Amino acid sequence: MAQEIPTEAKRFKQVREDLGKTQSEFADLLNAGSTTADIERGKKKITGKIVTELLRQFNVNPLWLYGNSYNKYLETSTSTAPKIITMDTNDRENMVMVPIKASAGYASNVLDTDWYNELPAFHIPLPQYREGSYRAFQVQGDSMLPVLQPHEWVMGKAVESVRTANDNRIHVVVTADSVLVKKLRKSESPEAVNLISLNREYPVIEQAVGEIKELWEVNSKLSFDLDVHEGEEAMISLKQGLDSLREEIKSIKKGS
Template identity: 55%
Template sequence: MERKLPIEAKRFKKVREELKYTQHSFAELLEIGSTTADIERGKTKITGKVVTKLLSQFGINPLWLFGESFTQYLEINQANVNPKVITVDSNDQETILLVNQKAAAGYPHNIQDVEYYDSLPAFNIPLPQYRNATYRGFQVEGDSMMPSIRPNEWVLGKAVSNINEANDSLIYIIVLHDSVLVKKLQKIANNPSKVRLISLNPDYLPIDVEVKNIQELWQVNSKLSFNIDEPSETTLFKQLQQSMEELKGQIKSLKD
């Protein structure tokens, strides 16, 4: 006779699949060994530590997990989008980490793994604009923020501690559970549980995301660009015209 699967095992698997974690990566995140297979098969009970982590990190309602509630998510610290890990140098000064496109693919899943951050390059900028705050750099992928931000450029973001601090007119780095996006953020007046992410490139449609799915938020305040365009022919022509007019003026003044 086939053994009936406990509801908490079914719902645990549902959570993992919704968050798009593998059994291995979810087990690492929850610190419960190498895989979640035994939990999902009902062979291993879900511990209180796991229940606490699911609640604190993803807002999973413990009562829902065990079949005692229809509400899957609780709004626990949903506005807290502080950096999960801060790095410092040998002088105990905060450093700016750089997350390139390849590293960004794993960033959401390693967001609390201190060892992961050790693999990222770090530096300091000795300018007053970068003092008394936490900054992080991300390399932009794709053209959704053209023309302001081009593919492969780097943006530097200042940490935002609370979603309520976000300003609709600014660009942010939004770290979700499965991706890192660079977008304008717009609050939705009639639905505070969601925000709208807007691209500058009109070819891309806005995206609505749940606030509880935002792990970190960084306000973009500068960018690093390594491709300086040559002046276009039109620009050169205008510059030549301007120079010629100035030269004509000078010659005329000499004649007068």
């Protein structure tokens, strides 16, 4: 019978692969001998020294390593507020626009002012956008149908932390490798939240709180789809029919 590989061995391998290192390169970084192959195969236990190096060099959470936490990394800050904002010529904060093609590089450039300055930005002179920081993100895919159509834009207000986020509201969730537009639902554990698609064909995503870099609560959208949907068209037709019926009844009453 094949030996079952323990959780810490699987996650140790995951860290190495995420870093793009070979077994020998990873062993050199951790001063773990000639190779880490035996650890990944479950034949050798991870020593306290290696756990310490994983924490010191890469902020790997020891509790996550052994399967006791959702948070892969120990973050130095739990703030999900934007790290950079841009201003217009009148010293008003811009609303930066993040199109689909820029989403892939957004998380890795959260501290790069030059990168932000390349993105389009604008200002909306409405009271709804006067307090707080706002950002616009383009919707990718159909996971939020029927409320959000592909390629529409959502405008979100910056949220300071997951703890202060409004439950069951649509948010833009930025992690190290993705920008997701989902309904955020808090769980019993403070270490994780559930990200829910309105399109039921998509599964619920369990997201570690410590991996969320930015959080924006969606309060409006920009749409270029002005077609009347079939359901709305039917409701309009029904309303017109009822209005016509009311007028006929009024006419009958007047004539009697």
